[in-house]
Amino acid sequence: MDALIYTAMSGAERVLRAQQVHANNLANADTTGFRANLELSSAHQVEGAGYAARHLNELASDAVSAREGGQRETGRELDIAIQGPGLFAVQTEQGGATGEAYTRAGGFTLDADGRLLLGRRPVLGEGGPITLPQYSKLEVSADGVISVRTADSAELQAVDRLKLVSPEFSRLRKDEQGLLVARDGAPLDADEGVRVANGRLEGSNVSAVEEMVTTMSLSRDFEIQMRLFKSADGMAEAGNRLIRE
Template sequence: MDALIYTAMSGAERALRGQQVHANNLANADTPGFRANMELATAQAAPGYGYDDRHLSQLQANAISTKQGTLRATGRELDVAISGNGYFAVQGPTGEAYTRAGNITLDADGTMTVNGMQLLGEGGPINLPQNSRIEIGQDGTVSIQSPGGMGEMQVVDKLKLVQAEGTELTKNEAGLIVARDGQILPTDNTVQVRAGHLEGSNVSAVEEMVATMSLTRTFEVQMKLFKAADDMTTAGNRLIGG
Protein backbone atom coordinates (compact mmCIF):
# COMPACT_ATOMS: atom_id res chain seq x y z
CA MET A 1 0.00 0.00 0.00
CA ASP A 2 2.74 2.44 0.89
CA ALA A 3 4.34 1.76 -2.51
CA LEU A 4 1.27 3.36 -4.12
CA ILE A 5 1.56 6.35 -1.79
CA TYR A 6 5.22 6.81 -2.81
CA THR A 7 4.20 6.77 -6.48
CA ALA A 8 1.36 9.26 -6.00
CA MET A 9 3.44 11.59 -3.84
CA SER A 10 6.35 11.59 -6.27
CA GLY A 11 4.10 12.10 -9.27
CA ALA A 12 2.28 15.02 -7.65
CA GLU A 13 5.57 16.73 -6.74
CA ARG A 14 6.88 16.30 -10.27
CA ALA A 15 3.69 17.83 -11.72
CA LEU A 16 3.91 20.86 -9.44
CA ARG A 17 7.57 21.50 -10.24
CA GLY A 18 6.92 20.99 -13.93
CA GLN A 19 4.26 23.69 -13.81
CA GLN A 20 6.83 26.07 -12.33
CA VAL A 21 9.17 25.41 -15.27
CA HIS A 22 6.47 26.15 -17.84
CA ALA A 23 5.25 29.20 -15.90
CA ASN A 24 8.79 30.61 -16.05
CA ASN A 25 8.91 29.97 -19.80
CA LEU A 26 5.62 31.78 -20.31
CA ALA A 27 6.85 34.72 -18.23
CA ASN A 28 9.78 35.09 -20.65
CA ALA A 29 7.82 34.65 -23.88
CA ASP A 30 8.67 38.24 -24.85
CA THR A 31 12.28 38.26 -23.59
CA PRO A 32 14.70 38.68 -26.55
CA GLY A 33 16.95 35.67 -27.04
CA PHE A 34 15.39 33.66 -24.19
CA ARG A 35 15.82 29.90 -24.43
CA ALA A 36 12.99 27.79 -23.00
CA ASN A 37 13.77 25.42 -20.13
CA MET A 38 12.84 21.78 -20.64
CA GLU A 39 11.63 19.52 -17.84
CA LEU A 40 12.84 15.93 -17.85
CA ALA A 41 11.77 13.28 -15.34
CA THR A 42 13.81 10.23 -14.40
CA ALA A 43 13.13 7.34 -12.03
CA GLN A 44 15.01 7.22 -8.73
CA ALA A 45 14.93 4.40 -6.20
CA ALA A 46 13.82 5.41 -2.71
CA PRO A 47 16.83 5.21 -0.34
CA GLY A 48 16.80 2.90 2.67
CA TYR A 49 16.61 -0.80 3.48
CA GLY A 50 13.45 -2.54 2.34
CA TYR A 51 12.44 0.09 -0.23
CA ASP A 52 13.66 -1.75 -3.32
CA ASP A 53 10.22 -1.76 -4.96
CA ARG A 54 9.54 1.90 -4.27
CA HIS A 55 10.60 4.51 -6.79
CA LEU A 56 10.41 8.29 -6.96
CA SER A 57 10.39 10.55 -10.00
CA GLN A 58 13.23 13.05 -10.08
CA LEU A 59 12.62 16.22 -12.08
CA GLN A 60 15.51 17.74 -14.00
CA ALA A 61 14.90 21.21 -15.46
CA ASN A 62 18.45 21.97 -16.53
CA ALA A 63 18.05 21.25 -20.24
CA ILE A 64 17.32 24.03 -22.73
CA SER A 65 15.52 24.20 -26.05
CA THR A 66 17.80 25.14 -28.94
CA LYS A 67 14.96 25.94 -31.35
CA GLN A 68 15.51 29.29 -33.05
CA GLY A 69 13.25 32.20 -32.19
CA THR A 70 11.74 34.59 -34.71
CA LEU A 71 14.07 37.24 -36.13
CA ARG A 72 12.70 40.75 -36.53
CA ALA A 73 14.35 43.71 -38.23
CA THR A 74 15.03 46.73 -36.01
CA GLY A 75 17.37 48.77 -38.21
CA ARG A 76 19.48 49.61 -35.14
CA GLU A 77 23.20 49.21 -35.82
CA LEU A 78 23.89 47.69 -32.40
CA ASP A 79 21.13 45.06 -32.60
CA VAL A 80 22.45 41.69 -33.77
CA ALA A 81 20.96 38.22 -34.00
CA ILE A 82 22.58 34.86 -34.63
CA SER A 83 21.52 32.99 -37.76
CA GLY A 84 21.18 29.29 -36.94
CA ASN A 85 23.08 27.75 -34.05
CA GLY A 86 25.51 29.67 -31.88
CA TYR A 87 25.80 32.04 -28.91
CA PHE A 88 27.34 35.36 -27.93
CA ALA A 89 29.91 35.25 -25.11
CA VAL A 90 29.41 37.61 -22.15
CA GLN A 91 31.13 38.20 -18.83
CA GLY A 92 28.59 36.88 -16.33
CA PRO A 93 28.60 37.24 -12.53
CA THR A 94 30.64 34.03 -12.11
CA GLY A 95 32.69 34.05 -15.30
CA GLU A 96 32.21 33.58 -19.01
CA ALA A 97 28.69 32.62 -20.06
CA TYR A 98 26.60 32.63 -23.23
CA THR A 99 23.40 34.19 -24.50
CA ARG A 100 21.32 34.66 -27.64
CA ALA A 101 20.30 38.19 -26.65
CA GLY A 102 21.82 40.72 -29.03
CA ASN A 103 20.43 44.08 -27.88
CA ILE A 104 23.86 45.68 -27.44
CA THR A 105 24.34 48.98 -25.63
CA LEU A 106 27.41 51.09 -24.87
CA ASP A 107 28.25 52.18 -21.33
CA ALA A 108 29.90 55.47 -20.39
CA ASP A 109 33.42 54.35 -21.39
CA GLY A 110 32.39 52.73 -24.67
CA THR A 111 32.25 49.11 -23.47
CA MET A 112 29.74 46.98 -25.34
CA THR A 113 27.23 45.34 -22.99
CA VAL A 114 24.18 43.08 -23.22
CA ASN A 115 21.65 43.29 -20.38
CA GLY A 116 24.29 44.95 -18.20
CA MET A 117 26.99 42.32 -18.90
CA GLN A 118 30.16 42.97 -20.86
CA LEU A 119 30.11 41.52 -24.36
CA LEU A 120 33.26 39.52 -25.06
CA GLY A 121 35.43 39.67 -28.14
CA GLU A 122 38.47 37.65 -29.09
CA GLY A 123 40.59 39.72 -26.68
CA GLY A 124 38.14 40.09 -23.81
CA PRO A 125 35.51 42.80 -23.24
CA ILE A 126 35.05 45.01 -26.31
CA ASN A 127 35.74 48.69 -25.68
CA LEU A 128 35.08 51.12 -28.53
CA PRO A 129 36.85 54.47 -28.93
CA GLN A 130 34.90 57.54 -29.96
CA ASN A 131 33.29 57.08 -33.34
CA SER A 132 30.59 58.34 -35.67
CA ARG A 133 29.40 54.95 -36.87
CA ILE A 134 29.52 51.30 -35.79
CA GLU A 135 29.18 48.32 -38.08
CA ILE A 136 28.98 44.62 -37.13
CA GLY A 137 29.79 42.21 -39.95
CA GLN A 138 28.24 38.86 -40.69
CA ASP A 139 31.22 37.11 -39.11
CA GLY A 140 30.98 39.23 -35.94
CA THR A 141 33.67 41.74 -36.89
CA VAL A 142 33.15 45.08 -35.12
CA SER A 143 34.23 48.11 -37.16
CA ILE A 144 33.97 51.83 -36.48
CA GLN A 145 34.34 55.07 -38.40
CA SER A 146 36.32 57.88 -36.84
CA PRO A 147 34.47 60.94 -35.47
CA GLY A 148 33.30 63.31 -38.16
CA GLY A 149 32.37 60.53 -40.55
CA MET A 150 35.67 60.71 -42.40
CA GLY A 151 37.81 57.80 -43.48
CA GLU A 152 37.20 54.09 -43.97
CA MET A 153 35.72 51.69 -41.43
CA GLN A 154 38.40 50.31 -39.10
CA VAL A 155 38.18 46.89 -37.44
CA VAL A 156 38.33 47.14 -33.64
CA ASP A 157 37.57 43.60 -32.51
CA LYS A 158 35.46 40.56 -33.31
CA LEU A 159 32.60 39.15 -31.26
CA LYS A 160 33.37 35.85 -29.59
CA LEU A 161 30.85 33.47 -31.10
CA VAL A 162 30.58 29.89 -29.86
CA GLN A 163 28.55 26.82 -30.69
CA ALA A 164 27.63 23.62 -28.85
CA GLU A 165 25.02 20.87 -28.90
CA GLY A 166 21.96 21.38 -26.72
CA THR A 167 22.89 18.35 -24.59
CA GLU A 168 26.19 20.03 -23.70
CA LEU A 169 24.54 23.18 -22.32
CA THR A 170 22.60 24.19 -19.24
CA LYS A 171 21.72 27.40 -17.39
CA ASN A 172 23.41 28.81 -14.31
CA GLU A 173 21.74 30.57 -11.39
CA ALA A 174 21.76 33.87 -13.28
CA GLY A 175 19.79 32.31 -16.13
CA LEU A 176 22.76 32.45 -18.51
CA ILE A 177 23.78 29.54 -20.72
CA VAL A 178 26.96 27.70 -19.73
CA ALA A 179 28.68 24.45 -20.66
CA ARG A 180 27.38 21.52 -18.66
CA ASP A 181 30.95 20.42 -17.83
CA GLY A 182 31.89 23.92 -16.62
CA GLN A 183 34.47 24.49 -19.35
CA ILE A 184 34.88 27.57 -21.57
CA LEU A 185 33.58 27.02 -25.09
CA PRO A 186 36.02 27.72 -27.94
CA THR A 187 35.38 30.30 -30.65
CA ASP A 188 33.52 28.92 -33.67
CA ASN A 189 34.19 30.87 -36.87
CA THR A 190 31.25 29.26 -38.67
CA VAL A 191 28.65 31.12 -36.57
CA GLN A 192 26.99 33.93 -38.53
CA VAL A 193 25.17 37.03 -37.25
CA ARG A 194 22.67 39.45 -38.77
CA ALA A 195 23.07 43.11 -37.90
CA GLY A 196 19.98 45.26 -37.47
CA HIS A 197 17.94 42.30 -36.22
CA LEU A 198 16.90 40.85 -32.86
CA GLU A 199 15.87 37.30 -32.08
CA GLY A 200 12.76 36.81 -29.98
CA SER A 201 12.19 34.14 -27.35
CA ASN A 202 11.84 30.58 -28.67
CA VAL A 203 8.98 29.94 -26.23
CA SER A 204 5.72 28.82 -27.85
CA ALA A 205 2.87 30.13 -25.68
CA VAL A 206 0.51 27.48 -27.08
CA GLU A 207 2.88 24.61 -26.33
CA GLU A 208 3.53 25.91 -22.82
CA MET A 209 -0.20 26.25 -22.08
CA VAL A 210 -0.91 22.74 -23.37
CA ALA A 211 1.92 21.34 -21.24
CA THR A 212 0.60 23.18 -18.18
CA MET A 213 -2.92 21.79 -18.68
CA SER A 214 -1.50 18.28 -19.10
CA LEU A 215 0.44 18.62 -15.84
CA THR A 216 -2.70 19.88 -14.07
CA ARG A 217 -4.56 16.75 -15.14
CA THR A 218 -1.63 14.62 -14.01
CA PHE A 219 -1.72 16.28 -10.59
CA GLU A 220 -5.46 15.57 -10.31
CA VAL A 221 -4.82 11.88 -11.09
CA GLN A 222 -2.18 11.71 -8.34
CA MET A 223 -4.66 13.20 -5.86
CA LYS A 224 -7.18 10.50 -6.81
CA LEU A 225 -4.50 7.87 -6.18
CA PHE A 226 -3.92 9.36 -2.73
CA LYS A 227 -7.65 9.01 -2.04
CA ALA A 228 -7.72 5.46 -3.37
CA ALA A 229 -4.73 4.50 -1.18
CA ASP A 230 -6.44 6.00 1.86
CA ASP A 231 -9.69 4.13 1.14
CA MET A 232 -7.86 0.83 0.72
CA THR A 233 -5.91 1.39 3.94
CA THR A 234 -9.15 2.11 5.83
CA ALA A 235 -10.78 -1.02 4.39
CA GLY A 236 -7.76 -3.12 5.32
CA ASN A 237 -7.75 -1.83 8.89
CA ARG A 238 -11.45 -2.63 9.14
CA LEU A 239 -10.86 -6.22 8.04
CA ILE A 240 -7.96 -6.69 10.45
CA GLY A 241 -10.01 -5.23 13.29
CA GLY A 242 -12.74 -7.78 12.65
Protein backbone atom coordinates in the same frame (compact mmCIF):
# COMPACT_ATOMS: atom_id res chain seq x y z
CA MET B 1 -0.40 -0.65 -0.62
CA ASP B 2 2.34 1.79 0.29
CA ALA B 3 3.87 1.24 -3.18
CA LEU B 4 0.78 2.87 -4.69
CA ILE B 5 1.08 5.77 -2.24
CA TYR B 6 4.73 6.25 -3.27
CA THR B 7 3.70 6.28 -6.93
CA ALA B 8 0.90 8.80 -6.43
CA MET B 9 2.95 11.06 -4.17
CA SER B 10 5.96 11.05 -6.49
CA GLY B 11 3.78 11.68 -9.56
CA ALA B 12 2.03 14.61 -7.91
CA GLU B 13 5.34 16.18 -6.87
CA ARG B 14 6.69 15.81 -10.40
CA VAL B 15 3.59 17.56 -11.80
CA LEU B 16 3.91 20.49 -9.39
CA ARG B 17 7.58 21.02 -10.24
CA ALA B 18 6.91 20.65 -13.96
CA GLN B 19 4.23 23.34 -13.72
CA GLN B 20 6.83 25.68 -12.22
CA VAL B 21 9.11 25.07 -15.21
CA HIS B 22 6.39 25.82 -17.74
CA ALA B 23 5.08 28.81 -15.76
CA ASN B 24 8.59 30.31 -15.89
CA ASN B 25 8.71 29.70 -19.64
CA LEU B 26 5.37 31.47 -20.11
CA ALA B 27 6.54 34.41 -17.99
CA ASN B 28 9.49 34.87 -20.37
CA ALA B 29 7.61 34.44 -23.65
CA ASP B 30 8.46 38.05 -24.56
CA THR B 31 12.01 38.14 -23.16
CA THR B 32 14.60 38.82 -25.86
CA GLY B 33 16.85 35.81 -26.46
CA PHE B 34 15.23 33.66 -23.74
CA ARG B 35 15.74 29.89 -24.09
CA ALA B 36 12.93 27.70 -22.79
CA ASN B 37 13.68 25.27 -19.98
CA LEU B 38 12.93 21.64 -20.70
CA GLU B 39 11.27 19.32 -18.23
CA LEU B 40 13.18 16.04 -17.85
CA SER B 41 12.46 13.38 -15.27
CA SER B 42 13.76 9.96 -14.27
CA ALA B 43 12.95 7.31 -11.67
CA HIS B 44 15.26 6.42 -8.83
CA GLN B 45 14.95 3.71 -6.21
CA VAL B 46 14.18 4.54 -2.59
CA GLU B 47 17.11 3.54 -0.43
CA GLY B 48 16.71 1.42 2.68
CA ALA B 49 15.74 -2.08 3.73
CA GLY B 50 12.32 -3.13 2.49
CA TYR B 51 12.06 -0.40 -0.16
CA ALA B 52 13.43 -2.31 -3.16
CA ALA B 53 10.13 -2.04 -5.06
CA ARG B 54 9.61 1.67 -4.24
CA HIS B 55 10.65 4.31 -6.75
CA LEU B 56 10.40 8.08 -6.77
CA ASN B 57 10.42 10.53 -9.65
CA GLU B 58 13.36 12.93 -9.96
CA LEU B 59 12.86 16.06 -12.06
CA ALA B 60 15.77 17.77 -13.81
CA SER B 61 14.90 21.30 -15.00
CA ASP B 62 18.32 22.55 -16.14
CA ALA B 63 18.02 21.28 -19.72
CA VAL B 64 17.58 24.05 -22.29
CA SER B 65 15.75 24.15 -25.62
CA ALA B 66 17.99 24.79 -28.62
CA ARG B 67 15.09 25.88 -30.85
CA GLU B 68 15.58 29.27 -32.49
CA GLY B 69 13.26 32.14 -31.67
CA GLY B 70 11.60 34.48 -34.11
CA GLN B 71 13.50 37.56 -35.30
CA ARG B 72 12.37 41.10 -36.00
CA GLU B 73 13.91 44.05 -37.79
CA THR B 74 14.89 46.96 -35.54
CA GLY B 75 17.30 48.97 -37.68
CA ARG B 76 19.38 49.69 -34.57
CA GLU B 77 23.09 49.21 -35.27
CA LEU B 78 23.80 47.61 -31.87
CA ASP B 79 21.00 45.06 -32.22
CA ILE B 80 22.55 41.83 -33.49
CA ALA B 81 20.90 38.47 -34.08
CA ILE B 82 22.59 35.13 -34.64
CA GLN B 83 21.60 33.35 -37.82
CA GLY B 84 21.36 29.61 -37.20
CA PRO B 85 23.12 27.86 -34.29
CA GLY B 86 25.37 29.90 -32.04
CA LEU B 87 25.64 32.08 -28.93
CA PHE B 88 27.20 35.38 -27.87
CA ALA B 89 29.75 35.36 -25.04
CA VAL B 90 29.59 37.80 -22.12
CA GLN B 91 31.80 38.25 -19.08
CA THR B 92 30.46 37.42 -15.63
CA GLU B 93 31.75 37.98 -12.13
CA GLN B 94 31.09 35.76 -9.12
CA GLY B 95 32.97 35.77 -5.87
CA GLY B 96 35.55 38.17 -7.28
CA ALA B 97 36.42 35.85 -10.18
CA THR B 98 35.54 36.46 -13.82
CA GLY B 99 34.00 33.86 -16.08
CA GLU B 100 32.02 33.44 -19.27
CA ALA B 101 28.33 33.00 -19.95
CA TYR B 102 26.42 32.67 -23.21
CA THR B 103 23.18 33.98 -24.64
CA ARG B 104 21.19 34.57 -27.82
CA ALA B 105 20.14 38.04 -26.65
CA GLY B 106 21.81 40.67 -28.83
CA GLY B 107 20.43 44.02 -27.67
CA PHE B 108 23.81 45.60 -26.90
CA THR B 109 24.58 49.06 -25.52
CA LEU B 110 27.64 51.26 -24.99
CA ASP B 111 28.67 52.88 -21.73
CA ALA B 112 30.47 56.21 -21.35
CA ASP B 113 33.85 54.50 -21.82
CA GLY B 114 32.85 52.81 -25.07
CA ARG B 115 32.49 49.33 -23.55
CA LEU B 116 30.04 47.09 -25.39
CA LEU B 117 27.56 45.74 -22.84
CA LEU B 118 24.63 43.35 -22.57
CA GLY B 119 22.79 44.74 -19.60
CA ARG B 120 25.68 45.36 -17.20
CA ARG B 121 27.88 42.56 -18.53
CA PRO B 122 30.77 43.22 -20.94
CA VAL B 123 30.43 41.54 -24.32
CA LEU B 124 33.47 39.43 -25.19
CA GLY B 125 35.53 39.61 -28.34
CA GLU B 126 38.65 37.82 -29.51
CA GLY B 127 40.86 39.49 -26.91
CA GLY B 128 38.43 39.97 -24.04
CA PRO B 129 35.77 42.64 -23.38
CA ILE B 130 35.09 44.80 -26.43
CA THR B 131 35.72 48.54 -26.21
CA LEU B 132 34.86 50.79 -29.16
CA PRO B 133 36.33 54.22 -29.96
CA GLN B 134 34.19 57.24 -30.74
CA TYR B 135 32.67 56.62 -34.15
CA SER B 136 30.31 58.10 -36.70
CA LYS B 137 29.29 54.78 -38.25
CA LEU B 138 29.33 51.16 -37.13
CA GLU B 139 28.88 47.93 -39.05
CA VAL B 140 28.94 44.31 -37.99
CA SER B 141 29.79 41.79 -40.69
CA ALA B 142 28.20 38.36 -41.01
CA ASP B 143 31.18 36.73 -39.27
CA GLY B 144 30.96 39.08 -36.25
CA VAL B 145 33.71 41.58 -37.13
CA ILE B 146 32.89 45.04 -35.76
CA SER B 147 34.07 47.92 -37.93
CA VAL B 148 33.74 51.64 -37.21
CA ARG B 149 34.46 54.92 -38.95
CA THR B 150 36.15 57.40 -36.66
CA ALA B 151 36.56 61.15 -36.97
CA ASP B 152 40.12 60.85 -38.33
CA SER B 153 39.34 58.11 -40.84
CA ALA B 154 37.28 58.16 -44.01
CA GLU B 155 36.94 54.38 -44.17
CA LEU B 156 35.60 51.70 -41.89
CA GLN B 157 38.25 50.00 -39.78
CA ALA B 158 37.92 46.67 -37.98
CA VAL B 159 38.07 47.07 -34.19
CA ASP B 160 37.29 43.63 -32.81
CA ARG B 161 35.34 40.49 -33.49
CA LEU B 162 32.50 39.14 -31.39
CA LYS B 163 33.26 35.87 -29.65
CA LEU B 164 30.68 33.47 -31.04
CA VAL B 165 30.35 29.88 -29.87
CA SER B 166 28.28 26.95 -31.08
CA PRO B 167 28.28 24.13 -28.50
CA GLU B 168 25.88 21.25 -28.11
CA PHE B 169 23.09 22.45 -25.82
CA SER B 170 23.46 19.29 -23.76
CA ARG B 171 26.76 20.78 -22.53
CA LEU B 172 25.00 23.86 -21.18
CA ARG B 173 22.89 24.76 -18.19
CA LYS B 174 21.38 28.00 -16.90
CA ASP B 175 22.95 29.93 -14.05
CA GLU B 176 21.11 31.98 -11.42
CA GLN B 177 20.86 34.96 -13.80
CA GLY B 178 19.31 32.89 -16.59
CA LEU B 179 22.46 32.91 -18.74
CA LEU B 180 23.86 29.75 -20.28
CA VAL B 181 27.12 28.37 -18.88
CA ALA B 182 29.14 25.24 -19.59
CA ARG B 183 28.36 22.37 -17.24
CA ASP B 184 32.07 21.84 -16.59
CA GLY B 185 32.63 25.56 -15.96
CA ALA B 186 35.30 25.89 -18.66
CA PRO B 187 35.14 28.65 -21.32
CA LEU B 188 33.95 27.48 -24.73
CA ASP B 189 36.05 27.84 -27.86
CA ALA B 190 35.02 30.38 -30.49
CA ASP B 191 33.40 29.03 -33.65
CA GLU B 192 34.23 30.97 -36.83
CA GLY B 193 31.28 29.36 -38.63
CA VAL B 194 28.63 31.24 -36.62
CA ARG B 195 26.88 34.00 -38.58
CA VAL B 196 25.09 37.14 -37.37
CA ALA B 197 22.87 39.87 -38.82
CA ASN B 198 22.93 43.55 -37.87
CA GLY B 199 19.80 45.55 -37.08
CA ARG B 200 17.80 42.52 -35.90
CA LEU B 201 16.79 41.01 -32.56
CA GLU B 202 15.83 37.45 -31.73
CA GLY B 203 12.95 36.95 -29.35
CA SER B 204 12.15 34.11 -26.98
CA ASN B 205 11.89 30.59 -28.35
CA VAL B 206 8.92 29.86 -26.05
CA SER B 207 5.70 28.81 -27.76
CA ALA B 208 2.89 30.20 -25.59
CA VAL B 209 0.39 27.78 -27.12
CA GLU B 210 2.55 24.74 -26.41
CA GLU B 211 3.20 25.89 -22.85
CA MET B 212 -0.51 26.47 -22.16
CA VAL B 213 -1.47 23.06 -23.57
CA THR B 214 1.24 21.37 -21.49
CA THR B 215 0.10 23.21 -18.36
CA MET B 216 -3.49 22.04 -18.84
CA SER B 217 -2.30 18.47 -19.40
CA LEU B 218 -0.26 18.65 -16.19
CA SER B 219 -3.33 19.84 -14.28
CA ARG B 220 -5.24 16.76 -15.44
CA ASP B 221 -2.30 14.55 -14.45
CA PHE B 222 -2.34 16.08 -10.97
CA GLU B 223 -6.04 15.31 -10.58
CA ILE B 224 -5.38 11.67 -11.51
CA GLN B 225 -2.56 11.43 -8.97
CA MET B 226 -4.86 12.80 -6.26
CA ARG B 227 -7.51 10.23 -7.14
CA LEU B 228 -4.92 7.47 -6.87
CA PHE B 229 -3.83 8.81 -3.51
CA LYS B 230 -7.45 8.81 -2.24
CA SER B 231 -7.95 5.27 -3.60
CA ALA B 232 -4.85 4.07 -1.77
CA ASP B 233 -6.04 5.75 1.40
CA GLY B 234 -9.46 4.11 1.04
CA MET B 235 -7.95 0.67 0.49
CA ALA B 236 -5.65 1.11 3.48
CA GLU B 237 -8.61 2.09 5.64
CA ALA B 238 -10.59 -0.94 4.42
CA GLY B 239 -7.67 -3.21 5.26
CA ASN B 240 -7.34 -1.73 8.74
CA ARG B 241 -11.09 -2.21 9.30
CA LEU B 242 -10.86 -5.89 8.36
CA ILE B 243 -7.96 -6.37 10.79
CA ARG B 244 -9.86 -4.69 13.62
CA GLU B 245 -12.89 -6.91 13.02
